[in-house]
Amino acid sequence: MSKILIRGAKVLGGEPQDVLIDGETIDRVGTGIEAGDATVVEAEGQILLPGLVDLHTHLREPGREDSETVLTGTRAAASGGYTAVFAMANTFPVADTAGVVEQVWRLGKEHGYCDVQPIGAVTVGLEGKQLAELGAMHDSAANVKVFSDDGKCVDDAQIMRRALEYVKAFGGVVAQHAQEPRLTEGAQMNEGVVSAELGLGGWPAVAEESIIARDVLLAEHVGSRVHICHLSTAGSVEIVRWAKSRGIDVTAEVTPHHLLLTDELVRTYNPVYKVNPPLRTERDVMALREALADGTIDIVATDHAPHPHEDKDCEWAAAAMGMVGLETALSVVQHTMVDTGLLDWAGVADRMSFRPAHIGRLDGHGRPVSAGEPANLTLLDPAYRGVVNPADFASRSRNTPYEGLELPGRVTHTFLRGRATVLDGTLA
Amino acid sequence: MKRHLISAADLTRDDAVLILDTAEEMARVADRPIKKLPTLRGRTICNLFFEDSTRTRISFEAAEKRLSADVINFAAKGSSVSKGESLKDTAQTLEAMGVDAVVIRHGASGAPYRLATSGWIDAPVINAGDGTHEHPTQALLDAFTMRRRLVGHDAGIGKGLDGLRITIVGDVLHSRVARSNVHLLHTLGAQVTLVAPPTLIPVGAEPWPCEVSYDLDEVLPKSDAVMMLRVQRERMNAAFFPTEREYSRRYGLDAERMAKMPEHAIVMHPGPMVRGMEITAEVADSDRCTVVEQVANGVSARMAVLYLLLGGSEPAVTTTSTPRTEESK
């Protein structure tokens, strides 16, 4: 196997060090390491992070290969510095059986750009009525540990309680898309000043907060682990903070777009800003940033949601909800969290690699950058400034809200078990 | 004026007064034996209706024909537009046909804005009602009606609605008419009060340039005009209010309530009226109720908008010899 020497990179933003990769693992970390027969990557001024892990990706295969496939999605992930993604279950067919999760898992292995860890549906067909075969999905080759009906909320309190209890048998976690369905009928955007003016159906913060409040209490009652997907309001932050202070085993994620964008953008009626949960207010954005910084929110997850052009190039009400995010996530986090002084690079490694891997109980990812560990690594140039151009995306879809926006940072190299998936900023 | 009319909120006071003055001029055409002007001869206007509204479409069509425009009516039923791209496709078809203006009615808020700003089409876009967002020509005809009744026909020329107290009653939450009126009436200097049960006032309406009250009886004596909005019976099933009876008891306008209004005050309704729940027959048929005038004024107001967006710099009514003040820009 080949050897690679990464020379002079700031490991987790610290002092420059050399990292020698031998085969699939990190051989040595130190200073003045001899290159020998290793290929040298000059990384002066660059930041070396453990390979990023996304707990919330929509790969669309099977069923919507016109938006994304496991291949195009994992290429996008590698471009964004990810070495592992958790693929959401709302495919066609739904990933609610061992067969479907194994298929997705195998496709990830075959393509080799990024490890794909399928998420299993909580209920059959995401219909919220009957538990899917959670145990069979766990026992399959895909070894599923995260379950979610994402896209829909598990709104029946009894089903949610049972799911939380049931997955304890194999260390699983239920990831909840918190959206009270009756309070969000016809919802098009955040309910508030802008929705009132635009005459678009409101998605009130309380529809998210009430479900989170219920679910943390359920998790406490049955002694289970619950994960909150794409938390988006200041009120949700307070509930999670309270639950953690009480010792409830809850974790939460925030998306890059909820760290940066507000519902003011909906005034353009441009469906590129249509997403679920919706973009909230400036006050919410600031609360989310602080919560991510202080650890109340555990991780950043992209909710990468590819859609073909025709599903977005239309009137707002008819448009699909969602944004692509894998390729811009790290830049948005640098822009909103690092360049603002809220989080250092070690914090980024924690929120985008260590903790998501831990929440998903994913072996081999989210490991320290030290000798003997799997060589899953991401190298980033933080000084880079560039304008987002969707034409450059590896994702099959282009529905990014950042088109034309200047963002900092660029992934120059991504290594998956010692093999470069991105080399000098280009997919290998 | 802007190139499109998407929202009453976009109109400056000067724009709005200019439209009302022009509408006053257009109204005189209706009194002539031949109700037609050559102004838009050779121009093609498409009425693009994705949502049924015979009243609004006929009003626009009458306005267009009185200005001698060629009219294309395009009606797309809800089912055929379930695929999102059809608005874009339709727009591009119209563009290819060389349409000079598009009047659009759509069930989705923001559809006219999308049409005007997405580069799908070059022609001016006139919003004839979009979802629960806006219906600016309705607000213009309402303002025109108020100015004629409460300020005076010729006496109103050049004036706004300064100091008038206007009350809008009913389902504000789902009403594009209310949204447009709040903005336009404020721009024209009126004081607006919204009256509705709290369930029918949108969350987030606090910054609107108006007052909100839940008590109709308290507001009526201080109103120069009371605009009743249509309340759909379905709202009852969605728990916006308990029963039809309770709604009429608290927010319906009957003769007894009308008696609390100042003598000069008028009652307005965008139509079609459902007599009973929000307005009794007695009130609807009284001579203080302007519903029929509103229909006639709708044609004048829409002629004014079409003329100003499409007409260029000629005076609208070339055959009248009334000297015009500086108007066309």
Ligand SMILES: [Zn+2]
């Ligand atoms: Zn979701």
